[in-house]
Amino acid sequence: KQEVTQIPAALSVPEGENLVLNCSFTDSAIYNLQWFRQDPGKGLTSLLLIQSSQREQTSGRLNASLDKSSGRSTLYIAASQPGDSATYLCAVDQFGNEKLTFGTGTRLTIIP
Amino acid sequence: DGGITQSPKYLFRKEGQNVTLSCEQNLNHDAMYWYRQDPGQGLRLIYYSQIVNDFQKGDIAEGYSVSREKKESFPLTVTSAQKNPTAFYLCASSSDRGHGTQYFGPGTRLTVL
Numbered sequence: 001k002q003e004v005t006q007i008p009a010a011l012s013v014p015e016g017e018n019l020v021l022n023c024s025f026t027d028s029a030i031y032n033l034q035w036f037r038q039d040p041g042k043g044l045t046s047l048l049l050i051q052s053s054q055r056e057q058t059s060g061r062l063n064a065s066l067d068k069s070s071g072r073s074t075l076y077i078a079a080s081q082p083g084d085s086a087t088y089l090c091a092v093d094q095f096g097n098e099k100l101t102f103g104t105g106t107r108l109t110i111i112p
Numbered sequence: 113d114g115g116i117t118q119s120p121k122y123l124f125r126k127e128g129q130n131v132t133l134s135c136e137q138n139l140n141h142d143a144m145y146w147y148r149q150d151p152g153q154g155l156r157l158i159y160y161s162q163i164v165n166d167f168q169k170g171d172i173a174e175g176y177s178v179s180r181e182k183k184e185s186f187p188l189t190v191t192s193a194q195k196n197p198t199a200f201y202l203c204a205s206s207s208d209r210g211h212g213t214q215y216f217g218p219g220t221r222l223t224v225l
Binding site for chain 2: 043
């Protein structure tokens with residue numbers, strides 16, 4: 001059974017710093033990995049999707065990497081801003097499943 | 113405006129009542145999903161549907177029911193058999209028979225009184 005872990009559960013950093021969020025998964029037979037953002041009381045917003053054949057994807061200040069063999073993905077946020085404060089979740093789409101397996105998320109706070 | 117809508121935003125239910133949560137999408141996606149989110153836990157899949165008139169149980173389907181009579185609509189009924197229904201419910205859809213990006217609605221917060 002696929003398990004997805006995100007550590008730490010919470011992270012606070014000063015504004016302007018670069019930061020990395022981590023996601024690990026136990027079964028490397030994946031179709032893709034997706035990163036989402038969730039603001040309090042809201043739905044999820046898709047940030048990046050990395051296909052299993054890709055190593056990384058970039059969107060603006062965000063860069064997501066994927067290392068299937070080690071079961072890890074990272075989300076790099078450059079020049080953090082207070083508006084980046086949210087919970088970030090990763091989810092894995094595994095071969096043989098028609099559904100995503102989500103991590104529990106990292107709650108990020110950017111300190112002005 | 114393309115996207116997913118959920119209604120109502122807040123819903124209060126008395127014990128023993130069934131309630132239905134609405135989810136509509138105009139993205140022309142084949143696949144639709146219902147998730148439940150509880151504090152400190154990840155999203156858990158309740159039901160999903162890859163095509164009209166077909167749906168499958170997710171990880172926590174007990175006490176819930178769904179229908180998929182139209183491509184754009186996937187309502188969720190929380191029945192009285194669901195012992196702890198107070199939670200935040202999220203609907204999502206995706207293209208590519210589930211392997212594309214999932215797009216989420218704004219959610220419905222259900223509280224049992």
